[in-house]
Amino acid sequence: MRMAVIGAGWAGLSAAVHACQAGHAVHVFEMAHHAGGRARSTMGNAGSRDNGQHILIGAYAETLALMRLVGAEPDRLLRRSALALCYPDGSGLTLPAGHPVPAFVRGVLRARHWTWRERLALLGEALRWRLSGFRGDDAATVADLCAKLPPAVLRDLVEPLCLAALNTPMDKASAQVFLRVLKDALFAGPGAADLLLPCAPLSALLADPATSWLSRSGATLSLGHRVQSLTSAGHGWAVDGLRFDAVVLASTAREAARLIQPISSSWSADAFSLRYEPIVTVWLRAPGLKCRQAMTALRFDAARPAQFVFDLGALGGARGTFAFVVSGAADALQQGLSATSAAVRAQAEAAFPGHFLDSACVVDARAERRATFACTPGLRRPAGHIARGLAAAGDHVLGPYPATLEGAVRSGINAVALASNA
Ligand SMILES: Cc1cc2nc3c(=O)[nH]c(=O)nc-3n(C[C@H](O)[C@H](O)[C@H](O)COP(=O)(O)OP(=O)(O)OC[C@H]3O[C@@H](n4cnc5c(N)ncnc54)[C@H](O)[C@@H]3O)c2cc1C
Structure with missing residues (x-):
């Protein structure tokens, strides 16, 4: 089959790799100039940083299998601990x-x-x-x-x-x-x-090895191509005018809702109705700070917004640099990024007394407004099947898990099975 995959986040990469493995001729369209979606490394004020600190766990079986398949070595790239x-x-x-x-x-x-x-x-x-x-x-x-x-x-x-x-x-x-x-x-x-903490830039875990693997396997990768239209074409589908037998739509839920609106308004409404929770990450350079573990939990409340701190020096990154993570960060975002960064710095000083934090400084801060969908009771998530030869992938697609890398990877595998059942 000629199969299009729209979006090259972890769901789209999973779909593309599994589609290639199944013998399909794969064409990946990605809006950004790089693959990886929300789980990638980006260039910021202070050089290359991950889009946000990510945690994997031992139960991420499909994610670990996909990493191995494309030649990334989980045992080397992830630090396993109880x-x-x-x-x-x-x-x-x-x-x-x-x-x-x-x-x-x-x-x-x-x-x-x-x-x-x-x-x-x-x-x-x-x-x-x-x-x-x-x-x-x-x-x-x-x-x-x-x-x-x-x-x-x-x-x-x-x-x-x-x-x-x-x-x-x-x-x-x-x-x-x-x-x-x-x-x-x-x-x-x-x-x-088990906790599996990345000890390499996030893009080295999947985006880079998977895009190399796909190129070697003969897939076409169109980076910087935002798909504008998806229409039915005979027994297949047209993606911006290019004909395919099957399509996996692995874009963000909002973009998927836009593209699917003329095809299935109910699917589109489910995708559009998702609400989101932000995540804020604040990076602190604090050479005096010593943590017992690579990941430490923090006491938190409105004035102390971060729930966890990661010692990046212990994870193969710059020594003395720490990533503070604020999940469910709607309130923190309302305060603004600089007020949140200042609150996190004060929180660090109070949480680690005697660690010479007077010279500590915030080196970067990022807010991902739509980090994950809000995982609320009775949530209606869009289904994997959309129409014959057209399936959806992404962490937002109906499944047992919250928005996670493993949910995204599994949805990619399911979508290839659904789309190729044309
Ligand atoms: C700060 C942060 C921290 C997180 N921490 C964790 C964690 O610790 N553990 C965990 O398991 N998960 C975590 N997550 C969630 C995890 O990153 C996501 O579940 C996962 O990356 C989602 O992958 P995806 O492929 O479904 O979506 P995305 O990564 O959003 O990929 C969608 C892709 O589609 C592309 N696209 C959109 N529209 C179009 C179009 N029209 N044409 C072409 N391309 C298009 C986008 O550019 C993007 O690359 C975190 C997320 C964030 C933001």
């Missing part, structure tokens, strides 16, 4: 290696900053989730789901985990999706919960 949600004072939850259920129980029992009552309450609730097959009420939020948990467990674990995984505050986030993430990450096979 999942740890630890604070600057060393308190927090660390999951030891081994079978996930006993590891979770041991991890919780060892979390001495919680009282016995708090630890047992968490274990009891986790047992209830497991016994119910990790299925939740469709209309419930994470706050509803966890209403019986003690405030300390909510504050130290549920709230930061919910923001990290769903990029949506727990009083708005879908309990159903949260439970699915817990099931596949914390309670799946050994290693599924």
Whole structure:
């Protein structure tokens, strides 16, 4: 088949690679002058930076397989460690290696900053989730789901985990999706919960190796080409006038809604109705700052907006440089990027007392307004199938996961199967 892939984010790259593997003649159209979409490295005020700090986990099976397929080596490019949600004072939850259920129980029992009552309450609730097959009420939020948990467990674990995984505050986030993430990450096979932190620029993980792989495999890549029209043409489709047997639409949801409007107004309405949550990343140069882990959780509230800090020096980047991440950043964005950066700098000074942060300075700050869709209860996401020979891919497409790299990669694989079923 002649197959067009519109968009070269991780979903589009996944679709293009799998379509090539299936023997199709692939043509990729990408609006930007580089592939990678939201998960790529870009040039900023202070040189090349990732579009935002990304975390992968051991459960990202299709993502890791895709990286291997295009010649990127996950073992070299990602630093694997046990999942740890630890604070600057060393308190927090660390999951030891081994079978996930006993590891979770041991991890919780060892979390001495919680009282016995708090630890047992968490274990009891986790047992209830497991016994119910990790299925939740469709209309419930994470706050509803966890209403019986003690405030300390909510504050130290549920709230930061919910923001990290769903990029949506727990009083708005879908309990159903949260439970699915817990099931596949914390309670799946050994290693599924492991943290995999990039220790190379984000583009080296997929965008660069995948575009080289596609070129070597004979695919056509049209970068800097924003597709303007998608129309039905005989038994196939025309993309800006070029004929194809099948099309995978892996653009952003907004662009997909625009292109599909004349073909399916209901699909287009679902894609257009998604709401978004921003993420702000603030990079600080602070040579005096020493973190115990590459990723450290932070106490946060309106005045202390960042939930996590990443030690980029420990991850193969510039020594003494730290990425502070503000997820669910709508309020922070309202304050403005410079006020948020100043708040993050003050937060760092308070969180790491005695770390000589007086010379620390903000070196860059970025806001991604539409970082992910808001993962709310009962959300209507657009389906993968649009029409015969036309399928959608992207982290926003209907699936069990929130907006993640793994969701995007899986949607690309599904879309090729759907589109080639013409
Ligand atoms: C700051 C930040 C932090 C994140 N952190 C994490 C994390 O820690 N872990 C995680 O798993 N996920 C994280 N995510 C989410 C992850 O980046 C996304 O889920 C993933 O990159 C989505 O890939 P995609 O291919 O679906 O969409 P996109 O990356 O948005 O790709 C869509 C592509 O289509 C192109 N396009 C749009 N319209 C057209 C058109 N008309 N013609 C041609 N091309 C077009 C765009 O230019 C873009 O390249 C984060 C996202 C952000 C922004």
